Amino acid sequence: MLERAGVRGVLVQLGPAWREIAGRAEYPAALHSVLGQAMAASALLTGNIKLDGALSVELKSDGALRMLFAECTDQGRLRGLARWNDPLPEVLDLAALPKAIMAITIGHAERGQRYQGLVDLQHPNLSSALENYFSQSEQLPARIVLAADGEHAVGLMLQKLPGEGGHHAVEDEDAWTRIQHLTATLGDTELLTTAPEQLLYRLYHEESVRLFEPRPLAFGCSCSRERVEAMLRALGRDEVEATLEDRDGEIEVICEFCAQRYTFDRIDAEHLLSASPAASAPTTAQ
Numbered sequence: 001m002l003e004r005a006g007v008r009g010v011l012v013q014l015g016p017a018w019r020e021i022a023g024r025a026e027y028p029a030a031l032h033s034v035l036g037q038a039m040a041a042s043a044l045l046t047g048n049i050k051l052d053g054a055l056s057v058e059l060k061s062d063g064a065l066r067m068l069f070a071e072c073t074d075q076g077r078l079r080g081l082a083r084w085n086d087p088l089p090e091v092l093d094l095a096a097l098p099k100a101i102m103a104i105t106i107g108h109a110e111r112g113q114r115y116q117g118l119v120d121l122q123h124p125n126l127s128s129a130l131e132n133y134f135s136q137s138e139q140l141p142a143r144i145v146l147a148a149d150g151e152h153a154v155g156l157m158l159q160k161l162p163g164e165g166g167h168h169a170v171e172d173e174d175a176w177t178r179i180q181h182l183t184a185t186l187g188d189t190e191l192l193t194t195a196p197e198q199l200l201y202r203l204y205h206e207e208s209v210r211l212f213e214p215r216p217l218a219f220g221c222s223c224s225r226e227r228v229e230a231m232l233r234a235l236g237r238d239e240v241e242a243t244l245e246d247r248d249g250e251i252e253v254i255c256e257f258c259a260q261r262y263t264f265d266r267i268d269a270e271h272l273l274s275a276s277p278a279a280s281a282p283t284t285a286q
């Protein structure tokens, strides 16, 4: 909280969690950077709301960047991946991606609740697209800075709190402008290499910085044998039996997020196909 200016914020610094996610594929440099920014953004947005479930930032396009997914749960578990076609441009301009769609989804997988907002992609980078999303969706004005390198993925999000009583409007506006100027002096290298508290005091030392208890974030995946079973059941008996035939009687499913391997032989397959999802889920041993 920047008390003098009436601004609240979230600062996210991912280290091991980001390296774990980035290490799952040989991402080209431009995509590596955008995926890191999206991971930091998913954690920033999660830190900003009362969340029950998970929040994801997802992008799809017909261009070289085919899809990107970044998710953070209310427990601070992050996972993410991207798929692309070579060659990828050296700088990824999100606004130049053909038929691109970006969405922010807040949901609870078990309870099936879902809220989804579409992000206008008339902006070259993720931070300006998200800032625009905040201004369009009638939320508090936000300033967002994102950066990622091989070691860290870092994000800073600041929001102007509504003024009390209304008569401070001019002062509030001045304070917000002042904070934006201070934030604009922040370079990627400084953001990526400075300890969070040091960074905040250095930038905003005249704004009465008040820090709250930090929350740990870590890599984590929500895949499970039950979810893979549900996916196989949705494929249908013909597809499952054809796959068993092709693969010498064993279906192998590997989670793309965490590399967890799930295998099903003919007996497992028969069991899951004949069981109703509601009856099988709680009794299946994990």
Ligand SMILES: [Zn+2]
Residues within 6 Å of the ligand: 221, 222, 223, 255, 256, 257, 258, 259, 260
């Ligand atoms: Zn997984």
